[in-house]
Amino acid sequence: MIPNYIEHLGIAVNNLEESIRFYEQVFGLTCYAIEEVKEQKVRTAFFQVGQTKIELLESTDPEGPISKFISKKGEGIHHIAFAVSDIEDKLKKVESRGVQLIDRTPRKGAEGLDIAFLHPKSTQGVLMELCEKNS
Template sequence: MEKVDRPKKIEHIGIAVKSINDSLPFYTNHLMLKLLGIEEVSSQKVRVAFLKIGDAKLELLEPLSEDSPISQFIKKRGEGIHHIALAVDNIELRLNELKENGVKLIHESPVKGAANADVAFLHPKSASGVLYEYCEKK
């Protein structure tokens, strides 16, 4: 079996917000982070804004509908940190290794995420309550 390397870095930290427009001024004016862009990820039912901080990013996640996972998260826990995304190579190999080792996954195959990246989420029950996302940029 091919060797799986460790993740390269923290790609981004996802933060659930009710409104990007209402939240963005805090990040750009007070934290003085640079806005890299805003896009809609219809497959995930979210609108996202990426802000640069060092070699990583913060990702603001705004739900686009009531049935969006982010909408459900905000209803249950309120706004705040949603997930930590790790930059990886060969996401499919990594997911297969996790499955083989009994790690519970939300996505057993990658899906398209923001910035046209392949992404997959690991179930928080396998990670001490933390939602991790693997993110492979093409």
């Protein structure tokens, strides 16, 4: 399975507004979207850097996955997301190659993407996300 490109890097942050200011002031980037994904208990902010995006992730719930991640590891890179075509087929292919899936079927993510996560226990310690634009 060869991904189309790196869709985004997800970065867990404590304070979305402070982090947006950092990326805007230090790197001169422009935040083009802020979105809440209630099902994932997260608020996101996006920056475009070439073909790849940076997605900042702030928890909206102390029991949410981003809050738990930050409490264990601190702020920082949370996941790498790969753009793919036919996400359901790609999930079957990586699972057949021994990768443990967090999501057996895609779910809705930020920016209207269909997403599915691969477990870091079987991806050399890196949480990986597959993303597909809705048709």
